[in-house]
Amino acid sequence: MFTAFLILTVCFVAFTNGANANFKGVASLYGSGTTSLRQALYWGTAMTFAGSIAAAFLGHGLLKTFSGRGIVPDSLVQSPSFVSAVALGAALTSFLATRFGFPVSTTHALTGALAGAGFAGSGSEVHLEALGKLFLYPLFFSPVVAVILGGLIYLILRAIRLAPDHRTPTLDALHFLSAGAASFARGLNDTPKMVALLLVAPGIDVRWGFVAVAVMIALGGLLDADKVAETLGKKVTAMNPGQGFAASLSTACLVTTASFHSLPVSTTHVSVGSLLGIGITTRQAHWRKVGEILLAWITTVPCGALLAAISYWVVGLLGKS
Template sequence: MTILILLFLSACFLAYSNGANDNFKGVATLFGSGTTNYKKAINWATITTFSGSVAAIFLANELVKNFSGKGLVPNELITMPIFAISIASGAALTVFIATKIGMPISTTHSLVGSLFGAGVMAVGSQFNFEKLGGTFLMPLIVSPLMAAIASFIAYLIFRFFRKQLGVTKKTNLNIHKKQVATINSLHMDAPTLKTKTVIETTVNNKTEVYEGGILGLSSQKVLDALHYLSAGIVSFARGLNDTPKIVGLLLIINIIDIKLSMIIVAIIMAGGGLLNAKKVGVTMSRKITPMNSGQGFTANLITGLLVTTASIHGLPVSTTHVSVGSIFGIGTVTKKADYKMIGKIMLSWLLTLPTAAIISALIFKLLGIFS
């Protein structure tokens, strides 16, 4: 019973780390474009991600099977709690460390690395390397490239139709008042203070808005509504795609119903996002490329479509990889992408799989010694 409790706690830790690193990614464009503030963005992400997690009960059974390790290792290994504990702990620690330093990595990638590390440590050459490459690694590698290309093309198309409709862009400076204290006496032995109001603005305090109408409605209001909807779709898709991956590790605990497991995982994921998502959120929102609401909407639309399609077909793509790819595609069109930051993110992606593999292999070895 102790080992089963440890497995459950490991899955909960993974769910929390996943929420902390991933929950804000769906709404990063809302915050980055200035459409809304951080608090409203994370609240919207929490609601829509939780909805996707609930929908996973009915739509994502194939992913649950994939991330139980079925087909990668012999069936008798899957029924060993220490195997699932090693996978959950290795992935959770990898994601948690990345969250603390503000790097948006893939929980999916971490799970694949952990499956590989614990699996090879347990069965060696009996591990199904062919399935690892075809079912897991290929979607992870191809999906960000597809997202970047798709968002690049989609934004060009949307920009063309925007111009045809006569909708134009205008840059606004967000000016605010600031109270400044000044010395109001020349007598240094008894100086007096006085405050005055100054107008302040900064280079990073600009927002782009759209002027013109669509079917008699304000183009900016229509776009903001679509932007919120697209952010919700991405967060929904993430909940749909990630929840079953974590629940797959709990399949061997027959005393816990899969539906109940998904609800528990969904709640803990929501808590992780609410409590610990800001560092990764700022990286995604502000450090890849500046964007306006139209560009954010386009990136979200592509991300949501790709991740939802992958989830329904049982393909374990990474919402992180797809979302970063989509945002980068927009930055490529606008020529404002921060290639140095993209390089740092890609390096963290390269390190994710081996880090998770090493941690999970060591945990499996230690649990085997002491169990």
């Protein structure tokens, strides 16, 4: 029973991840008027799916990182009820954020959920130092780097005339390639984090776990991404095609680098940070919406922790009944 329940909860978190995150790599395509929302979403979803499948061969470093070992006791890591609570806490956090159109980090939601379910299951045995070193430092550092890199890349591209104000065939091709690369890297970085939750399920081939998570991420993006797409594409900053390309290239560079070094960065933070870097450089940032997004980011970890702790209690009651 618990194995089936665990699989369902992991599929749920993958679906909500796709709904909240599939547009992040391609937001600049829509925001700059290079393509329509649906066309951008289809391209981003296809490349995210490709990255998710590639993660089955390239993402084992992150698979190990998100197993929970070293953060909570090994006995808890091997408990399906604990892992189900982590998945539920993260999924519910992403689900709520998507309903309000806020792009939040599934990585942050999972991090909070690991801590919340860990405290509920083992009290003081959660190793906060390891949690900070492995998860929180890269997550808080990445948006700052993205803001700086996004603005810097735009200034460089403009200086060498690769970021014009208007669309050109060459710019469109480069923009699609960079957005596709950012989406591919997102799939590569995010998928192992969710597949790691399946490692405790007996008899599950991890390769099929990658396929299942990849399919659910794609479905979530195709069926439920519109609200977050509007926020990312239109409400962080105004942008022209050249500025959109610079933001996309910055996102692709950072997330790809993090993925190959097994760093659990948030594609959300990198994508929004790159867009904000462009907005600051061009003085077109929509600061009220940026403030709302930052508030959503701040509450993601405690929300994930609280919902996971409640989920652990509920799952425990179900197990006794």
